[in-house]
């Protein structure tokens with residue numbers, strides 16, 4: 001793949017206005033699929049959760065999953081949408097091997113939810129209102145795995161495997177209206193929007209919301225137009241970007257790529273594009289015109305979806321707190337500064353913090369571990385901190401051990417690496433590896449006396465009030481104890497020694 005030429009980002013923004021639009025697919029966590037009784041489980045043996053309905057055998061008849069409709073309504077309400085009193089499913093006809101029915105059951109002109117809006121805050125603290133055009137129900141397709149070739153894509157592959165376990169899993173597709181005015185912050189806005197959707201669906205418990213498993217996937221539409229031009233530019237649609245960082249990078253890349261083409265008199269091709277995380281670039285997919293004709297027609301095998309007002313209102317009553325209000329409440333409860341709180345939100349760590357604090361850690365300690373050492377470790381492995389193999393409960397356990405003086409900072413960091421390596425909870429690691437701080441004063445005093453023997457003038461200096469002289473002895477003791485001493489306690493003991501003499 002030849003790398004496209006890019007315009008400098010600031011220069012691109014001087015010349016062009018950025019216009020974006022976002023489509024987010026949320027996979028629902030219902031027990032069963034959208035139109036059949038097959039289990040909706042991630043990671044089972046391929047083609048074990050299939051039946052005549054979800055692989056589209058002739059004569060099979062679908063039935064709508066009530067829980068999926070309920071979850072879809074909940075999502076619509078959380079997005080401030082109106083709920084359609086009468087909605088229908090439609091067949092979207094196309095052939096692809098991961099879709100054995102030859103059509104996808106979706107919603108076309110009668111989505112379950114429409115006309116909403118949500119407020120999205122970007123890392124700078126600026127707030128944008130993102131208008132929602134619609135949220136509709138549909139089914140997922142199966143999963144293709146291309147073998148051979150080195151890109152994992154169909155090009156160059158020797159053969160492909162298909163797994164229909166995912167075929168028929170319920171999805172809600174949320175489509176925004178065109179978003180203007182984000183300017184240089186368009187990439188951050190796109191990522192913050194998806195983060196908010198993820199936070200919402202997780203809080204409502206309608207999706208597992210794990211991006212690395214494809215539970216939340218984003219298609220990002222980007223177009224540019226010269227400032228002041230009333231006509232929208234030609235857009236590209238970067239498909240299935242599945243991490244927040246990738247969304248931000250993909251939008252930024254498209255802005256720079258399109259700006260270079262337009263500034264040099266070229267034309268943007270209306271097409272889908274793929275994001276390549278390793279190369280930090282997008283590549284052309286298939287051309288996509290607005291007139292793509294899927295021959296939608298009403299699904300004759302399903303009755304219309306007609307949620308009653310009572311049902312919709314009973315779902316509304318179960319909605320969790322609005323995310324913006326929840327954030328405000330948590331910031332108050334934790335007594336975080338705006339900056340501290342924003343750091344947590346922007347790192348996508350709000351849920352982790354809640355779990356850690358609920359498990360007994362002090363909010364500031366929870367923040368320090370997640371945005372400090374854990375973020376650093378994730379970064380060094382080129383991962384999202386949320387992908388690390390550690391839970392809030394485990395971080396709380398670590399913080400509690402530090403708080404109780406059983407671990408010092410250095411030991412706690414060491415314990416973390418073993419927890420991440422799967423050796424168990426912090427307490428289990430401490431027990432198995434004997435990493436606890438030495439709190440036995442006898443052992444500490446022996447080390448102190450040994451250190452003092454080589455620095456006999458230190459006690460005299462301390463008696464004269466030169467307390468900083470203790471530093472050299474503390475250092476020697478920590479070294480002798482291989483870091484497993486509590487430096488504060490060592491200092492106390494040295495001063496006691498001086499006062500005794």
Ligand SMILES: [Zn+2]
Pocket residue numbers: 033036037038049050051052053054055168
């Ligand atoms: Zn099935």
